[in-house]
Amino acid sequence: MQVHRLGGPGDFDPLLGLASRARVVMLGEASHGGYDYYRLREQLTRRLIVECGFNFVAVEGDWPDCDRVHQSVISAPGGDSDPQLALERFERWPTWMWANAEVARFCRWLRAWNLERPESDRVGFHGLDVYSLWESMHAIFEYLGDDDQEALAAAREAYRCFEPYGQQVEEYGLASRFVSASCEDEVVRLLGAIRARATTDGAATGGEPTSGADRFAAWQNAEVVAGAERYYRAMVAGGPQSWNIRDIHMADTLDRLLDRYGPDTRAVVWAHNTHIGDARATDMADAGMINIGQLARERHGAEAVALIGFGGYQGSVVAAPRWGAPAEIMTVPPARPGSIEERLHRMLPERALLVLAHGDRPAWLNEPAEHRAIGVVYDPSFEEWGNYVPTRLAERYDGFIWCDQTTALHELPANAEPGELETYPAGT
Known part of the structure; x- marks a missing residue:
């Protein structure tokens, strides 16, 4: 040592x-x-x-929230000009994990660093976690538009399956245990459709070609929906399985990012x-x-x-x-x-x-x-x-x-919504 x-x-x-x-x-x-x-x-x-x-930097945060930060730090079209604006839009409790002055300072530095580099060499900022079921569903609908009817039908079926539980997706987990409710089949069809679309250039669906980054983000959001469905079903049963589903999802997301960035990528x-x-x-x-x-x-x-x-x-x-x-x-x-x-x-x-x-x-x-x-x-x-x-x-x-x-970190103002219950050790 x-x-x-x-x-x-x-x-x-x-x-x-x-x-x-x-x-x-x-x-x-x-x-x-x-x-x-x-x-x-x-x-x-x-x-x-x-x-x-x-x-790239990959964090213990939700994919959709962190993708807004990513769009800002790489200066993507439509991204926030200041990464702090994206961080202040984090809504899932506990917001202070990422909506804080320390992360904002790093992301502002990262944006400035990236602006001095070609777009292909810019350093990304991504979320690994599994909790953003509804946010990821909404992102999938935005990505699909009206172009791919097969994928859109799969997305609608998955949405309708979860819809009775509203935003309280832990209630879905309880229902899946006690009344045999399950959205697993619908989620599997959705994931298959989005994966298939991610391997095309978008033209085959009859719509405008989409960027590789957009296709990858949609694929990742579908993986989040699939991971969240497994997580909430496992959570109500207790034991280590929900924790393991979450960390396997994070490890799989990391590996997909490594593949996406290329063979010599470092994270x-x-x-x-x-x-x-x-x-x-x-x-x-x-x-x-x-x-x-x-x-x-x-x-x-x-x-x-x-x-x-x-x-x-x-x-x-x-x-x-x-x-x-x-x-x-x-x-x-x-x-x-x-x-x-x-x-x-x-x-x-x-x-x-x-x-x-x-x-x-x-x-x-x-x-x-x-x-x-x-x-x-x-x-x-x-x-x-x-x-x-x-x-x-x-x-x-x-x-x-x-x-x-x-010493304690410094929170940014954010509108906290109740987050999903996490597994042992509490809130890590």
């Missing part, structure tokens, strides 16, 4: 050395509401783009530690859970993937006391005695970078120890019993960024 003091963006050199061999670099966060995690992740991502040629992923840290090095594996960090290592090879976790000892965070409640700035108490965070607090300076993949490692890094995970729902008084994932740190990550004292 190598330990380096972290004072500014120039101190990320050891991680850039680690990333130089990787096709995929996944950057975590110990909470969705910490300024320091977002700011350091932004600084590292800038260097990966500028110095290592990474081609940066932003998500919670619970998603990017290899699940096999935690108690998640015992519960039958997988995640995108594990799947990336299995699919692309460990040598082509760099997993970078984040952690802190105490400070403040933006979170909510219960699902759907307004966000608050909460105090994060000192980490639990014996936890990874408590040990690192005693060993390391205020900011540090650990390269776990290089050199000899202390034995305790290969042994299970509690590792803090704060979700969008957080109760600091629960620290004594929860908010920790038993982890073998050196197996879970290739590198680790340490912030002894953390």
Whole structure:
């Protein structure tokens, strides 16, 4: 293990050395509401783009919302001139995950960087998540117009199947369990029709040829609808299956993006530690859970993937006391005695970078120890019993960024709509 003091963006050199061999670099966060995690992740991502040629950023966010940001940062026709405008239109709770000043600063920088480059070389910004069933359905209708009657009929059948449940798609999951309601067949037909259309140039349908980007976005929205249908059916049954469906969907989306951008493409992923840290090095594996960090290592090879976790000892965070409640700035108490965070607090300076993949490692890094995970729902008084994932740190990550004292991020104004219930750990 190598330990380096972290004072500014120039101190990320050891991680850039680690990333130089990787096709995929996944950057975590110990909470969705910490300024320091977002700011350091932004600084590292800038260097990966500028110095290592990474081609897109994929985040733990919904495809349609993030596609508006993507259109802005690549300066696509019709896209917002300021990415912050797109971020302020995020409506799904918890909006602060992406509608915050830290992400807005990065996206403004990315747009400026892209404007200096040919359109074919511009760096994208994409969402990996599975929740946007209705938004994705509406996007599919906008894409189809009246040109492709077969695909349009499939879309209408899928829409009618979900329509009785309104915007509360978790009610569809309950119905599928108790009254044998299912939209699976309709969704499969829709996905097949959109996939078929995505392989054409649009002229075969009798309409105007559509761009490859439009066809890919429609295909991805159909994949979201299919993934969401599976997710909500699995969610009501409990157990690990809904979590696994979600992370497999995110991993599949990442792979489609890699294929879309081309064989030499390199990607940066932003998500919670619970998603990017290899699940096999935690108690998640015992519960039958997988995640995108594990799947990336299995699919692309460990040598082509760099997993970078984040952690802190105490400070403040933006979170909510219960699902759907307004966000608050909460105090994060000192980490639990014996936890990874408590040990690192005693060993390391205020900011540090650990390269776990290089050199000899202390034995305790290969042994299970509690590792803090704060979700969008957080109760600091629960620290004594929860908010920790038993982890073998050196197996879970290739590198680790340490912030002894953390502060809350800065929300943008956004209109929050109730979001879908997420799986354990709550809100990650």
